[in-house]
Amino acid sequence: DGGITQSPKYLFRKEGQNVTLSCEQNLNHxxxxxxxxxxxxxxxxxxxxxxxxxxxxxxIAEGYSVSREKKESFPLTVTSAQKNPTAFYLCASSRxxxxxxxxxxxxTRLTVV
Amino acid sequence: DAKTTQPPSMDCAEGRAANLPCNHSTISGNEYVYxxxxxxxxxxxxxxxGLKNNETNEMASxxxxxxxxxxxxILPHATLRDTAVYYCIVRVGSSNTGKLIFGQGTTLQVKP
Numbered sequence: 001d002g003g004i005t006q007s008p009k010y011l012f013r014k015e016g017q018n019v020t021l022s023c024e025q026n027l028n029h030x031x032x033x034x035x036x037x038x039x040x041x042x043x044x045x046x047x048x049x050x051x052x053x054x055x056x057x058x059x060i061a062e063g064y065s066v067s068r069e070k071k072e073s074f075p076l077t078v079t080s081a082q083k084n085p086t087a088f089y090l091c092a093s094s095r096x097x098x099x100x101x102x103x104x105x106x107x108t109r110l111t112v113v
Numbered sequence: 114d115a116k117t118t119q120p121p122s123m124d125c126a127e128g129r130a131a132n133l134p135c136n137h138s139t140i141s142g143n144e145y146v147y148x149x150x151x152x153x154x155x156x157x158x159x160x161x162x163g164l165k166n167n168e169t170n171e172m173a174s175x176x177x178x179x180x181x182x183x184x185x186x187i188l189p190h191a192t193l194r195d196t197a198v199y200y201c202i203v204r205v206g207s208s209n210t211g212k213l214i215f216g217q218g219t220t221l222q223v224k225p
Binding site for chain 1 (some may be wrong): 149154155156157158159162181198200212213214215216218219
């Protein structure tokens with residue numbers, strides 16, 4: 001089935017370690033997004049990519065990095081520079097045009113101890 | 114960037130219509146209004162979107178005012194499974210740069 005897959009669902013890391021979250025889609029979508037969600041809060045945009053080998057910072061990009069080497073994949077690295085990395089991370093993808101909905105993965109809950 | 118404003122919470126009786134308002138007074142002419150909902154600890158689910166005409170699908174109806182400064186999502190017969198956080202989003206920019214900016218959303222509680 002077509003869809004967007006995030007892995008793992010739960011991730012634990014020690015403070016100071018970099019960690020990479022996976023996001024894969026087989027929907028042939030050009031655009032992909034990463035969001036962060038804290039308890040009781042809305043989604044905040046970290047990075048987004050409109051096309052392969054290109055991406056833009058969202059509202060809270062500091063401490064994060066991404067790559068878009070393949071259309072299907074948009075991994076997010078949470079670096080040690082991110083001061084409060086514990087959060088729920090959501091990946092999404094969409095077509096650029098015509099306007100259609102974005103599809104979300106089920107999220108990765110990252111806990112840094 | 115266009116921003117949205119929603120009430121933080123609303124209640125609705127099961128079987129009744131739920132009307133969720135959203136203000137987007139700075140929306141530009143080529144920006145679409147999208148609605149998503151998020152059930153606890155899951156990824157958001159698309160509901161509906163529109164530009165300036167009212168829209169209806171199997172899940173909901175979207176009413177956009179003529180000046181496009183506000184919209185209302187209507188769930189015609191709310192069920193307990195409709196309890197969720199509902200997000201009104203303006204897709205920013207042209208069709209080639211359409212990033213999705215989420216607001217705080219409205220927590221809809223459907224009660225028996």
